[in-house]
Amino acid sequence: MLWPDDQRDxxxxxxxxxxxxxxxxxxxxxxxxxxxxxxxVALVMIVVTWRV
Structure with missing residues (x-):
């Protein structure tokens, strides 16, 4: 079985x-x-983590 990205070659x-x-x-x-x-999203997660 071939990997999916091998088929393009x-x-x-x-x-x-x-x-x-x-x-x-x-x-x-x-x-x-x-x-x-x-x-x-990463910044929002950091801010939420600091607030709690």
């Missing part, structure tokens, strides 16, 4: 195309937003 070269620019920008924005949310 077995595809032919013509199928291994780059992502469109709009999709890449959307993924970067989503990743940045998730990072901001993670930091905000």
């Amino acid at each position: 077995l595809r032919p070269e013509e199928q291994r195309d780059e992502l469109p620019e709009e999709l890449r920008q959307a993924l970067m924005t989503l990743r940045r937003a998730m990072g901001v949310v993670a930091v905000a």
